[in-house]
Amino acid sequence: MTTIDWDSAADSFDEEPDHGLLDPVVRHAWARRLESWLPGERSEVLDLGCGTGSLALLVAGQGHRVTAVDRSPRMVEQARAKLAGTGTGVHLGDAAQPPVGKQQFDVIMARHVVFLLPDPAAVLRHWFTLLRPGGRLILIEGVWGGVGLSAERLTGLLSELTEHIHHEPLSGDPTLWGRQVDDERYALVARAEPPHRHTEVVDVHLILRRGPEVLLARRANTGYADGLFNSPSGHVEDGEDVREAMIREAAEEIGVELGPDELRVALVMQHRGPGGSPRTGWFFEAEYDPARPSYNREPDKCSELAWFPLDALPDDIVAYCRAGLDGYRAGEHFLIHWHEDGDTVAYQPHGIRRAVPLPAGGAGTGGVHHIELWVPDLPVAEQGWGWLLGELGHVPYQRWEHGRSWRRGDSYVVVEQSPDLTGVTHDRRSPGLNHLAFHVRDRATLDGLVARAPEHGWRQLFPDRYPHAGGGGHTAAYLEDAAGYEVELVAGIPQARPVPEDPAPYTDVWARRRD
Numbered sequence: 001m002t003t004i005d006w007d008s009a010a011d012s013f014d015e016e017p018d019h020g021l022l023d024p025v026v027r028h029a030w031a032r033r034l035e036s037w038l039p040g041e042r043s044e045v046l047d048l049g050c051g052t053g054s055l056a057l058l059v060a061g062q063g064h065r066v067t068a069v070d071r072s073p074r075m076v077e078q079a080r081a082k083l084a085g086t087g088t089g090v091h092l093g094d095a096a097q098p099p100v101g102k103q104q105f106d107v108i109m110a111r112h113v114v115f116l117l118p119d120p121a122a123v124l125r126h127w128f129t130l131l132r133p134g135g136r137l138i139l140i141e142g143v144w145g146g147v148g149l150s151a152e153r154l155t156g157l158l159s160e161l162t163e164h165i166h167h168e169p170l171s172g173d174p175t176l177w178g179r180q181v182d183d184e185r186y187a188l189v190a191r192a193e194p195p196h197r198h199t200e201v202v203d204v205h206l207i208l209r210r211g212p213e214v215l216l217a218r219r220a221n222t223g224y225a226d227g228l229f230n231s232p233s234g235h236v237e238d239g240e241d242v243r244e245a246m247i248r249e250a251a252e253e254i255g256v257e258l259g260p261d262e263l264r265v266a267l268v269m270q271h272r273g274p275g276g277s278p279r280t281g282w283f284f285e286a287e288y289d290p291a292r293p294s295y296n297r298e299p300d301k302c303s304e305l306a307w308f309p310l311d312a313l314p315d316d317i318v319a320y321c322r323a324g325l326d327g328y329r330a331g332e333h334f335l336i337h338w339h340e341d342g343d344t345v346a347y348q349p350h351g352i353r354r355a356v357p358l359p360a361g362g363a364g365t366g367g368v369h370h371i372e373l374w375v376p377d378l379p380v381a382e383q384g385w386g387w388l389l390g391e392l393g394h395v396p397y398q399r400w401e402h403g404r405s406w407r408r409g410d411s412y413v414v415v416e417q418s419p420d421l422t423g424v425t426h427d428r429r430s431p432g433l434n435h436l437a438f439h440v441r442d443r444a445t446l447d448g449l450v451a452r453a454p455e456h457g458w459r460q461l462f463p464d465r466y467p468h469a470g471g472g473g474h475t476a477a478y479l480e481d482a483a484g485y486e487v488e489l490v491a492g493i494p495q496a497r498p499v500p501e502d503p504a505p506y507t508d509v510w511a512r513r514r515d
Helices: 004-015 024-037 054-061 072-083 122-127 151-158 241-256 319-329 378-391 443-456 504-513
Strands: 044-048 065-070 088-091 105-111 131-145 165-169 184-191 201-209 213-219 231-235 264-273 278-287 302-309 334-338 353-355 370-375 395-400 403-408 411-416 436-440 458-461 475-479 486-491
Touching: 004 072, 024 054, 024 072, 044 054, 054 072, 065 072, 072 088, 072 486, 122 131, 122 151, 131 151, 151 165, 151 184, 165 475, 201 241, 201 319, 201 403, 213 241, 231 241, 241 278, 264 319, 278 319, 302 458, 319 334, 319 395, 378 395, 378 403, 378 411, 378 443, 378 475, 395 411, 436 443, 443 475, 443 486
Parallel strands: 044 065, 044 105, 065 088, 105 131, 201 278, 264 334, 370 411, 436 486
Antiparallel strands: 131 184, 165 184, 201 213, 201 231, 213 302, 264 278, 334 353, 395 403, 403 411, 458 475, 475 486
């Protein structure tokens, strides 16, 4: 604390024009400023380091109830005399810890006090506890001949407590000081509201799969990205989790009632639109069910619904949505998509790609990276494998002269007609690959795949034993393509094929599998 003897200074204190406010012009200038800083309605005001009470007198004169505090007995004595009859309570005490008990105020005011405090940050924190929610802290400070507290420094201290800070320069108004001044003088008015915590909109997007195709909706009459395609999507509402929001949005926009177990998290992306604020999007994958056809439930917001292959998406699509679908197709799980302010909301086919993939945690060792099958006829293999893998949730991934690939998650399947191929058929009975096995959700899905498989170049193996050709309790179908590759489609939860104590009942099955 300062070593100034304020008791000795009290008798001459009011001789300074901005202390005593004896000049009507100076007094009017301060009254006008105080009126602009104080609430319009009658308020409880605490004046700390009040001195002889000149500012407190102006505040009381504007109809506010004032409590004044000063640590100098002589200053308090003069303030009580000056404020007599106004209803103002004047107390002897330290401004850093004012003797007001648990009382709270609408306004705390301090002029040329904070720069004298040994720990201003701690004192400001305490003063904020004395303010009612939404209250105001009015600080009048400056720097005189290298002594004082700059507005930048004081604003920095206050910014840890609130982000609502108004800075008002005072040096340029000589009527406040009774003369011209060339040093830094200012007022800061801070509101008792906590610093704003960063919040983001959370939205949800549906990747509704129909084999290799996804459903998109063309926006209309929304005021944002109208005329462009977007996946069925919307914002998470208060109290919802992201899965609940996706179920609601699917029902509201495309009339599809999805169950929680039908949704799978495909991708999470943080996005910023041009000139906008960040948001986080959750992309959910679900399979299309012909028994529950989608339709346009919001024709006032959507002009059409359309299906598109994942590897042939339209160009007239929202860039954010396109980045999510491209990331999903590439097997990414986490993306940042950050527009520059000059970017367009619409996807630009030849524009700069803003999506940045983020690697997922966990050990990457041991998982299947890819499986590569060499085939004698690439077009035939592409037709058969493309259909089957698409039905199983794989998405087109790579395409080159001699090969194609389809990806699901972190793994992918390749079919390639290599120039180095030495044969024209695959013999699953020879040493090497016997078959690939894939999960299928349930028996109904399995039946549908078996029924449609012949249209796409697959023949069913062991049809008379379907669906238990692999043994009792093992629900599966076995398919073979024209090149001799076998796949096993296993319905239901993961389980091992049963191994009976007496293998005799299954001997004929395994014998036939060798044929």
